[in-house]
Amino acid sequence: MFTFKRLLVQIPRRQFSTSLVFRAESEAAKEASNLKIKSSCEAxxxxxxxxxxxxxxxxxxxxxxxxxxxxEILDPKKQLENLKANPEKYAKKMMRQSNRQKIKHSNFMAKMK
Incomplete structure (x- = not known):
């Protein structure tokens, strides 16, 4: 009978600080907002x-x-501005988000039983 030995290697969960990642992403987002969007394929x-x-x-x-x-379709800031201009649509979107969160929470709690 053969026996196999497993080598358990523990990899540290965090190899770097996440705050640096968030700072880098926010700086990249600022730079991206200054650039003009152009098409991904040539004419x-x-x-x-x-x-x-x-x-x-x-x-x-x-x-x-x-x-x-x-x-402007893919720019979340512009879409939010357009949404806030129409309070009915904004309220409907917020209600949908709230309902989704409630459903996810109740599904999570149901799995815990």
């Missing part, structure tokens, strides 16, 4: 997004040919 690139059989394949346009609101 004229075939996008392979053809849905219908008939018709031509969609092609990427120049950045200035797209509407301005398109570049």
């Amino acid at each position: 004229g690139t075939v996008l392979n997004l053809k849905v219908k059989k008939s018709g031509a394949e969609p092609v990427a346009l120049e950045d200035h040919e797209y509407p301005e609101w398109l570049w």
